[in-house]
Amino acid sequence: MFKVLDKQDVSYMDQILFDENNLIRVLPSCELLKLPPEHIMIWGNLNGVYTFPTTELIDFLKEKIEVKNTIEICAGNGCIGRALGITSTDSYMQTRPEIIAFYKSVGQKPIHPPIDVQKFEATEAIKLYNPKTVVASYATQISKKDDYQNSSQFGVDEETIMSNVETYIHIGNSSTHATKRVVRKYYHDLFRFPWLVTRSVNPQENEIRIFRNEQKYAK
DSSP: OOOHHTOOOOOOHHHHHHHHTTOOOEEEOHHHHTHHHHHHHHHHHTOOBBOOOOOHHHHHHHHHGGGGGGEEOTTTHHHHHHHHHOEEEEOOOGSSSOOOOOEEEEEEEOOOTOOHHHHOOOHHHHHHHHSEEEEEEEEOOOTTBBOOOOOEETTTOOHHHHHHSSSSEEEEEHHHHHHHHHHHHEEEEEOTTTOOOOOOGGGEEEEEEEEEOOHTTTO
């Protein structure tokens, strides 16, 4: 579908969404939602952006975290962590030649994280920084045993993350992420907001799930 949509010219959005350093701007959702939904999907696909850092999203997350005790994993372009003022980390998986080739084959642009995104696989980052809270957007879970639904051999071991933090905040879309194992295993709150903007073809299912490790959270 994206290959068909990509024939539309969305280059005008570069001036709206990139700042002078070619980093993603934080904008009020009303500015983004003026744009055609299909253009948001195309531009996100062409630029490796899954979740757009709206002002409302950043304000919501700031109320849920302690900056000094929070890191971002699977940060990609790092726009959320940068806006929150927290450490952003990424495995840089999409810079691997075989992953670049795969993404190009399906018409998607691989992510090349900017210099302020530190190169750490998610569980490595947690061991290093020992955060209370982890924030992620569109994190793909690792494949385990016979459970390969919406997962990848290169994905994130979210169960290990949950055993080592108090809170895991995941931004995504129910079309893709409702089948995560952590959704079944851990208590969580589910939020949907009109200001939550992703590149999903089903924007009505955009979501934020806040998972809690009850044993750690109670201490």
